[in-house]
Amino acid sequence: AQSVAQPEDQVNVAEGNPLTVKCTYSVSGNPYLFWYVQYPNRGLQFLLKYITGDNLVKGSYGFEAEFNKSQTSFHLKKPSALVSDSALYFCAVRVTGFQKLVFGTGTRLLVSP
Amino acid sequence: GAGVSQSPSNKVTEKGKDVELRCDPISGHTALYWYRQSLGQGLEFLIYFQGNSAPDKSGLPSDRFSAERTGGSVSTLTIQRTQQEDSAVYLCASSQRPREQAGNTIYFGEGSWLTVV
Numbered sequence: 109a110q111s112v113a114q115p116e117d118q119v120n121v122a123e124g125n126p127l128t129v130k131c132t133y134s135v136s137g138n139p140y141l142f143w144y145v146q147y148p149n150r151g152l153q154f155l156l157k158y159i160t161g162d163n164l165v166k167g168s169y170g171f172e173a174e175f176n177k178s179q180t181s182f183h184l185k186k187p188s189a190l191v192s193d194s195a196l197y198f199c200a201v202r203v204t205g206f207q208k209l210v211f212g213t214g215t216r217l218l219v220s221p
Numbered sequence: 222g223a224g225v226s227q228s229p230s231n232k233v234t235e236k237g238k239d240v241e242l243r244c245d246p247i248s249g250h251t252a253l254y255w256y257r258q259s260l261g262q263g264l265e266f267l268i269y270f271q272g273n274s275a276p277d278k279s280g281l282p283s284d285r286f287s288a289e290r291t292g293g294s295v296s297t298l299t300i301q302r303t304q305q306e307d308s309a310v311y312l313c314a315s316s317q318r319p320r321e322q323a324g325n326t327i328y329f330g331e332g333s334w335l336t337v338v
Contacts, residue, residue: 140323140324142326142327144329150331150332151225151312151329151330151331151332152264152312152314152329153329154326154327154328154329157324157326159324160324198263198264202323203323204323205323206323207252207254207269207271207276207277208254208266208269208277208280209254209266209327210266211263211264212263213262213263214263214264
């Protein structure tokens with residue numbers, strides 16, 4: 109069975125500092141990994157995904173994520189956080205043959221001025 | 222349309238009533254998904270459509286929940302005899318279906334916020 113773990117319910121970071129939101133996964137087969145962001149009272153917005161190739165993936169709003177197969181991780185990062193980055197972030201995984209995305213429980217990012 | 226469109230955006234209904242939630246996927250997207258997000262909870266998969274058929278409906282929580290899709294486009298999620306625990310945001314999403322499906326990006330709508338009183 110596929111599963112995703114986001115070990116932190118909340119991450120606090122000061123504006124201008126680097127941020128990391130952690131994600132680990134468990135799948136049988138090659139994983140396809142995704143990050144989504146949800147602003148208050150909104151739907152999910154796609155940030156980035158890893159399919160194959162370069163382990164460092166760049167996405168929207170200056171976010172990037174690094175796929176690490178040996179650690180089964182796909183942590184989301186940004187070099188310099190903005191207050192406007194404060195939102196709920198979801199990691200998700202899918203494998204070939206399974207159509208649905210399996211989501212983690214979400215991590216709330218709070219960036220203070 | 223440019224994105225996934227859902228209606229109504231907000232719905233307040235009385236316990237025991239039936240509700241219908243509508244989803245209009247991105248034009249040309251053959252795959253359509255329904256998810257549920259309860260307050261303080263993560264995202265719960267409900268059902269997946271490929272065209273008009275639903276090969277995976279494993280997430281529907283009870284027989285009060287049903288969904289259909291017509292013309293390979295619009296989908297309706299119906300909840301019969303609503304209960305208070307059905308209060309949640311119901312998110313619809315869609316994606317293309319090229320040769321490599323698992324890497325396709327799934328795009329979400331803004332959700333239908335359902336409150337059962």
